[in-house]
Amino acid sequence: MTKQKNYNKTLIACYLGFVTQAISANFTPLLFLTFKNTYGIGLEKIALIPLVFYLTQLLIDLAATRFVDKIGYRTCVVSSQILSAVGLVLMAILPEVLPVPFMGILIAVVLYAMGSGLIEVLVSPIVEACPFENKDGMMSLLHSFYCWGAVGVILGSTIFFTVFGLTNWKILTLIWALVPLYNAFNFISCPIERLVEDGESMNTSQLLRLPLFWLLILLMICSGASEASMAQWASAFTESAMGVSKTVGDLAGPCLFAVFMGISRILYGKMSEKLDLTKAMLACGILCVICYLTASLSSIPIIGLTGCALCGASVGIMWPGTISISSQKCPRGGTAMFAFLALAGDLGATVSPTIVGNVSNMFGGNLKIGLCIATAFPLMLILGLIILNQKFNRLSK
Template structure:
């Protein structure tokens, strides 16, 4: 029994590191947005397209994974996912120099690591859900907190690296970060991995698509992803360009502060989940999310605007893992298809939220505050949708 527990602990460690890898692929490029713009002479719209392309590819992978994940198995797909992440990160440094047009090289690298990121999002949550552990909602929240700690690690170490060696050395960063998913690919090749449901026992995609409860959960996931990424993807550029703060200070006080508070929210819920209503906690978080966006946009002083960025991280912390936990509890037969389609919804939000911010900002003459104000739509819709859960998808006892 002790040996079995230790083996599954290693599975959990690999899963935690998997979310660190996803944090790397989702957050490294945004730290380099303005550097890439200066280096290759690309527009704000093209920078926005990198975000859209990243999560658009992840969305397609989420959808396609329903066709092959159960057939290939969780372990093999997890290894493939991490190899793609490693190749894509390395390509971010190499491909723009090899291909005739640097922007095509950037898109190719983003495509590679987006395939890995999409598979990680589909696989890791059901792998942890299938582990023999108690308090599944707490375990899910703790798992997703490692995405936040990965964000902090990426932001802090990358910022320190660029501050010490200069922005001209930026190409070394993705090469170094590529070592993390490469190592985790080897770890996932060795740890025990269970299936979420017996073969053929989960709901089919057709069955899920016929369920009104699934569509409500999917809407909540779209809004959760958009509420989080609308701020986190633009926090660095917002601090540097919108507030006139230096890149080093802006990265630490903007996206890094955001990630720390997001992780803190997930750890606190994991610690006190038996005393806190998940749905009530999510509703309060939506209200705080709206307030934090308003503070970031309308604050008269940069320090208050950065406080709004950080509070946004605290507010969105529970939204994504919370929807996963609700789905697992209220649709237990959903299986891999449920997690894959919800990940698709989340990635649709991760793509549409930052894209909306970018395009609204560009139409407003490059004023990022205008785009962030438009993003308030997402937590408001999530809040409204949460009140329909009991009617459409009653809690199981």
């Protein structure tokens, strides 16, 4: 008798994969001032850390279109966890042993960013390939674990630093590294299926000639941009709008944003069988526009903060929803499609906060004007969804 495969183990491994990505993306920014004070690193150099992180992710997303199918999902996803763990461990070690501490930090960032990029490319198709019912809901629930991971990292780190002090940050870094290290063993033993059988998936050139593919890329860029424009500036917006400390700003801004984003993904995961995904995303796009306008135009701080928090709910299903729509509309897209979608989402998430910051600087550091300009991203998402619904309402064969 053939032993039944335990796909729930695969699901748990993928959940922890997104928690690992949340650790990689959200922990090091909490240490920026610590790096400045401990190693004498200037803020202009510290600003390179997130840039290096996201550029490395983008390069891995692009490269993954070439090597993932050749090497295999399991090898790549286990490597993603090992790279993430090694990067975090080296974050605690290299700045102390290298003559230039900043170079040690960058080496560590590149390593865990490579792991993070692989996670982003691989985890969604691994879940999509599992024989689960209600794939839309599963995808939304899966991506909610990035939100809960982000909340856990911010809250857990804040509590740790309050109790044990910032001087013990290396110990906490090693503790966070245990998550991907443990999860590597999960991915070694869990069942992993192929998304598309050999010879049936579209190659890169076929995808690039498909008009539908470029529309899906646009949706993904707008999804990443709509999420990151508010998420990356939530702390600064809360501090400036409400006049609170950085600690309170971190908790009230990014944490509230992530909580509402996670809640929306869980709710859609539970209700997805009763909802039309495209219509749900359209509603979320409209809500996102309202939230950006509320945050940027309101003169009452608490209303502005409410707009910031509810923006998390509005962007919650955009990223996983676009992935689900892509799987439905382009079922032969394969790994290359998922890699390009990850690349597009990361591109939107990398460029949009920079646009917000630059526009704000043009108007004397007025962050509200920058966020008002960011309303263009959910508006473009709405337009893309309308075109998708009218022009590509049938599944691509």
